[in-house]
Amino acid sequence: MPEQPTRQGRPRVGHIQFLNCLPLYWGLVHSGALLDLELTKDSPDRLNEALIAGDLDIGPISLVEYLRHADELAVLPDLAVGSDGPVLSVVVTSAVPFEQIRTVALGSTSRTSVLLARMLFEQRWGLRPDYVTMPPEIPLMLREADAAVTIGDVALRATYDAERAGDGHPLRIADLGSEWREWTGLPMVFAVWAARRSFAAAHPGVVKEVHGAFRSSLDAALREVDEVARRAARFEVFDPATLARYFRTLDFRLGPRQQAGILEFARRAAARGDAPPLGEIVFAAV
Numbered sequence: 035m036p037e038q039p040t041r042q043g044r045p046r047v048g049h050i051q052f053l054n055c056l057p058l059y060w061g062l063v064h065s066g067a068l069l070d071l072e073l074t075k076d077s078p079d080r081l082n083e084a085l086i087a088g089d090l091d092i093g094p095i096s097l098v099e100y101l102r103h104a105d106e107l108a109v110l111p112d113l114a115v116g117s118d119g120p121v122l123s124v125v126v127t128s129a130v131p132f133e134q135i136r137t138v139a140l141g142s143t144s145r146t147s148v149l150l151a152r153m154l155f156e157q158r159w160g161l162r163p164d165y166v167t168m169p170p171e172i173p174l175m176l177r178e179a180d181a182a183v184t185i186g187d188v189a190l191r192a193t194y195d196a197e198r199a200g201d202g203h204p205l206r207i208a209d210l211g212s213e214w215r216e217w218t219g220l221p222m223v224f225a226v227w228a229a230r231r232s233f234a235a236a237h238p239g240v241v242k243e244v245h246g247a248f249r250s251s252l253d254a255a256l257r258e259v260d261e262v263a264r265r266a267a268r269f270e271v272f273d274p275a276t277l278a279r280y281f282r283t284l285d286f287r288l289g290p291r292q293q294a295g296i297l298e299f300a301r302r303a304a305a306r307g308d309a310p311p312l313g314e315i316v317f318a319a320v
């Protein structure tokens with residue numbers, strides 16, 4: 035019998051190539067579960083596109099892109115990238131006082147955080163800036179605009195640089211996880227994991243296995259977070275304490291409070307015409 039092509043044998047799974055998903059990846063590597071997946075590592079914007087196009091079967095998806103394609107997707111329970119307060123890695127960085135911001139550069143790797151930033155600028159801070167989308171490099175962005183919205187490792191670096199510099203820092207920083215919590219009282223969910231519904235219907239056992247591998251990987255990594263941070267610091271530019279604090283700050287849960295956060299974000303996005311209304315969150319059976 036001819037050998038089956040790999041892509042028919044293993045599910046095509048996406049992985050965010052940011053530190054925020056390192057605990058998940060760590061566990062997958064150490065449990066051996068990685069061997070059972072065809073993993074594509076990329077930035078959130080590209081993984082969104084691949085899952086929507088059907089080039090991936092299962093993967094993380096920016097919350098707003100999930101809202102735009104909810105009828106094609108089934109959400110994996112108990113897994114998300116979010117924060118219940120500060121997130122450290124989703125920030126507005128500004129070269130001028132916030133009330134003087136007239137132009138904002140939006141980082142091209144984000145979909146949810148850039149919409150959250152627009153909501154905050156327009157509906158919370160009462161500003162009407164002009165926006166431009168750019169690659170996520172803060173110095174270049176601030177050459178073109180008064181403020182920059184970034185996510186991931188670039189944003190984490192901006193947070194720590196500002197903390198370390200203290201009052202002498204030339205840039206002002208707003209943490210959008212904190213801003214959302216102060217605004218709504220709720221956690222912010224930036225991304226969820228989903229399976230294409232057609233894939234979940236055809237391969238329910240595979241979705242269950244992948245979900246189980248993700249959840250146990252994450253649990254294992256979070257149980258030994260100091261060790262994960264210590265080892266990751268050998269090949270990352272952040273020190274162990276910084277990484278451990280970041281991994282403890284992120285909220286990977288998708289419980290009732292996080293779901294309330296999703297529904298509130300969905301309601302606000304729909305009211306602005308940025309996403310269709312969300313009926314309910316449809317979960318994959320796992």
Ligand SMILES: C=C(O[C@@H]1C=C(C(=O)O)C=C[C@H]1O)C(=O)O
Nearest residue numbers: 078096123144145146147186224
């Ligand atoms: C917390 C984060 O969550 C992310 C934010 C995303 C977005 O804004 O679209 C998408 C995926 C996540 O990586 C982060 O990247 O720092």
